[in-house]
Amino acid sequence: MTGHGQGGLGQHDPMLPHLGRLVGKKDLGTDIKLFQVEMVETAGKDCFADYLPGQFAFVSAMGIGEAPFGIASTPSRGDALEFGIAKVGSVTAALHSLEVGEIVGVRGPLGNGFPMDEIRNKNIFVLGGGIGGVPLRPFIMEILDRRSDYGHLTILWAARRPSLLVFTDEYESWRSATDTELHVTVDEGSEEWMANGGNEGLITRLLEAIDPSPENAVTITCGPPVMIHFVTLMLNELGFSPDQMWTTLEARMHCGIGKCGRCNMGEKLVCMDGPIFRQDEVNGFLESYL
Ligand SMILES: Cc1cc2nc3c(=O)[nH]c(=O)nc-3n(C[C@H](O)[C@H](O)[C@H](O)COP(=O)(O)OP(=O)(O)OC[C@H]3O[C@@H](n4cnc5c(N)ncnc54)[C@H](O)[C@@H]3O)c2cc1C
Ligand code: FES
Known part of the structure; x- marks a missing residue:
């Protein structure tokens, strides 16, 4: 590696x-x-x-x-x-x-990559919003390829509209994988979406309905800053502690190798220390990101 x-x-x-x-x-x-x-x-x-x-x-x-x-x-x-x-x-x-x-x-x-060793044997909640679903796809693939190394996998997938949902052609393979479930929602459903019984509402509403247990569990969230903010608040309410939650952050970048300081957030450089951070590493400066 x-x-x-x-x-x-x-x-x-x-x-x-x-x-x-x-x-x-x-x-x-x-x-x-x-x-x-x-x-x-x-x-x-x-x-x-x-x-x-x-x-x-x-x-x-x-x-x-x-x-x-x-x-x-x-x-x-x-x-x-x-x-x-x-x-x-x-x-x-x-x-x-x-x-x-x-x-x-x-x-x-x-960048650093997801904490695959730290989350081994844990139940995993993946929360992807819009284009934020893209970096989560290799994470999901990795878990499905080494299924017995990890606990239950729950994927919560969201976008503003149905046409902005990414990797829809892979839903079936995710759903049919062992010990894996997929829940999808859009902020605003089309007529066809609603007629087919699709969920409408923010990802936080889906999260609330699923009511995940924090016991032996971790969360991985990637999406726009506003989604990260409200998902993090809800996960806190649901009893998840900062050392159980990982988030992917984005910043304007120039060099990508720790030289220019463009992606600096607090004491961290998103390009080198991230882009994936455990919540307790970023609590001090997350407010400025949001
Ligand atoms: C680590 C990392 C991973 C990323 N992964 C993806 C990905 O998988 N798929 C994807 O589509 N995009 C991703 N992005 C965002 C992508 O880099 C920007 O969309 C891209 O730089 C825009 O370039 P542009 O020249 O087309 O647009 P620009 O003309 O530079 O910008 C167009 C608009 O996008 C906004 N923007 C540009 N860059 C960013 C950024 N980093 N964060 C927030 N807003 C931005 C600008 O403020 C502006 O409003 C990622 C960014 C980072 C830092
Ligand atoms: S992009 Fe240059 S230090 Fe991160």
Whole structure:
């Protein structure tokens, strides 16, 4: 497995991207696409031969710029790197316009990854909101691939609208996995969604209805800051303590390797100390993030 922060970078200048070829591209939701990238050169393949669920990488659109994205795949399921990318600005729009066969730059893997050892044998509650579901997918894959290492898995999946729910084509495989349940909700259901009996309401309402037991349990949350805020409050009310809760945080980043200070939050650098933090590590500065 790669090390903390700069895993897999070897002797290569960590600010220089490796070349990757776009080998697949499909819609995940409205203005959200899944990209499959294969590294072109041996050095790039070596960097991404092994990486942790929860790590991220910078992907660059040639001549436009680069941006950080959670790696949505796991190395155990194939060589191609996957990224789920929402179109929000110049880099993401340029990436969305690429065709299969075109070249991108990729540098990483970066960041700490999910605490797979610390949560072994625990019951796990995964809470994903909108595009925040993307970095959670390799976490879910990892648990399903090593099912007997972990306790019961409950996935709570949410988005503002049905068209913004990511990885809907994987729901069936999650639902049918041993000792695993999936609950999905949207803030605002479409006519079709409601006619099919879909849940409508915030993820906190779903959480309240499920009423999870904190005993031998951990939570992993990834979503927009406002969701993290209210989910954290509710988990506190439900009796979860800060050392049972992990959150993925986002920050504007430049270098991704602890050099520029751009992603600083309190005493932490999101690119090096995160992006995944245990609640008791971030309690001091989470208010400024929200
Ligand atoms: C560790 C990490 C993992 C990420 N993983 C994903 C992912 O898996 N999928 C995905 O679609 N996006 C992800 N992002 C967010 C992604 O990096 C931004 O959407 C991207 O940088 C936008 O670039 P742009 O040039 O297209 O838009 P810009 O023109 O730079 O910005 C467009 C809009 O997005 C906002 N924005 C840009 N970056 C961020 C950010 N880091 N946090 C909050 N708002 C931002 C800007 O304020 C602006 O309103 C991640 C960010 C980080 C730090
Ligand atoms: S992005 Fe430069 S220190 Fe984190």
